[in-house]
Amino acid sequence: MQRRDFLAATLALGAGVPAAWLGYRHLNRPPSISLNKVGLPLAHLLRDGALHQAPQSQHRCRVLILGGGVAGLSAAWQLARRGRRDFVLAEGFERNGNAAAFHAGADLTAPTGAHYLAQPSAESTAVRDMLADLGIMAQNGAQPRYRDTDLVHAPAERLWYRGQWHDGLLPDNPDSRRFLRLVAKLKQARGADGRKAFAIPIVESSADEAWRRLDTDTFAAWLGRNRFKHPDLLHYLDYCCRDDYGQGIARVSAFAGLHYFAARANPNDAVLTWQDGLNHLAEKLRRRIGLRELPHFPAGTHWHGNPPAACAAVALAVREHERGVTVTLRHTASGQTVAVEAERVVCAMPLLMAARIIAGAPRYGFGGTLPEYAPWLVGNFVLHRFPQEAGKSELAWDNVVHGSSGLGYVVATHQLIRAAKPAHTVFTAYRAMNGDTPANMRRRLLDADAQALIEPAAADLLTVYGKAFWQCVSHIDLTVRAHAMTVPQPGYLHRADLTALRAHRSRIVFAHSDLSGYSVFEEAAYWGVRAADAVLDSL
Structure with missing residues (x-):
């Protein structure tokens, strides 16, 4: 089965559970499974x-x-x-x-929703005040300091690309370099009213229509007009939009697509995260x-x-x-x-x-x-041992598969400061369900039972580790968020x-x-x- 056919089959959700899972269940004691369709019935x-x-x-x-x-x-x-x-x-x-969050044991938890917070920019005064009040920011000033335990530890991210792991999430190519140079300029851009063109909260952004005109078209159309065509760059941008907005570059506003990269303008991009x-x-x-x-x-x-x-x-x-x-x-x-x-x-x-x-x-x-609201599927895989990594790559906090319709997986125990790996961990796999219209994907998710949702939730993990991954799993917790987030459409x-x-x-x-x-x-x-x-x- 070709990868694109495999992914299409998993998105069908009701077409049957693929052979890897069935084979595992036949030869091994299957892990326990829990399913939470948030808010239902x-x-x-x-x-x-x-x-x-x-x-x-x-x-x-x-x-x-x-x-x-x-x-x-x-x-x-x-x-x-x-x-x-x-x-x-x-x-x-x-x-x-x-x-x-999902509680897998007395000392083991994992997110069933958002898993990190970017360092808030100067405009996000409410969040900066909050983090200072909670003791996470050591200084609430122009250049705030954060505790090392709250900043993501290295290695922060890696990309499964052409059968092996690579540092970072964006493969190098001329289009990617040109896009990053543009983003560096947009972070400093201001409208005629003197306000930043892109800011968080968004109401602090410039009201200048010269910038807001970007909201009249999709991000994909804007990229095409500006001759950004390299497939690796387009997949990366599509991944970023699906990760933050629940839909890809063909559905989100061009303003939203650029806002994702230009709004925070922090000198250090390390995010804040916890188990x-x-x-x-x-x-x-x-x-x-x-x-x-x-x-x-x-x-x-x-x-x-x-x-x-x-x-x-x-x-x-x-x-x-x-x-x-x-x-x-x-x-x-x-x-x-x-x-x-x-x-x-x-x-x-x-x-x-x-x-x-x-x-x-x-x-x-x-x-x-x-x-419009985007539906999400979040799979927490509780592991009694870590799977074997390919080559000499070191497990990162965020692990993304290039070309996948999933969003990769994060490692819940990555922030634990230990001399050795903990005995147990949780891999949290995210999937913004955008293979069809949000309404159609929502219906499929709501009609599906736990067995039908396992393979879509585990698709990226199986791409990386193969069917041997199932031998590490002791429990599977699935969360369906049918109306997870609003989509910033044009x-x-x-x-x-x-x-x-x-x-x-x-x-x-x-x-x-x-x-x-x-x-x-x-x-x-x-x-x-x-x-x-x-x-x-x-x-």
């Missing part, structure tokens, strides 16, 4: 209106945060930092959202805030929330009125449903959910269409609905990376902090 019941039931009790609170991902936690951190601790956080469908990925930051935020993790709703009619509390609940309905905001909450474990009247609400959930549950959604800015900078939602101020304030049109930690943190400040100003 509750999310679809909510979508279909099947969860609406009369509240069993009535409650009041000052501030209610809807969503326990990075945006919601950032809002909670800012509220607590500025002295407002009487709030309650409803987690939503998943603790820590896209920063969640459990961004779950590490999320949990540190929770401890810093002093969140009480309640197994049930807070007791009493008045939810004082001091110290602040968090509970596993999802909002079924949100209605703003002259006295406050009435939110119907359903506990995701017990099923208990309550009505809460809050003075202020931070809506830190994805916009596709907010549009469905907020009464009178169009008056807040929601339009007829929402941004026109995303000019969406009227996002502009309106960003500017909206009432008893409801919005906070989610969706407001930026794409999903990264810095954007979520920015909107969370901004929402908290708006709430504090209004109170």
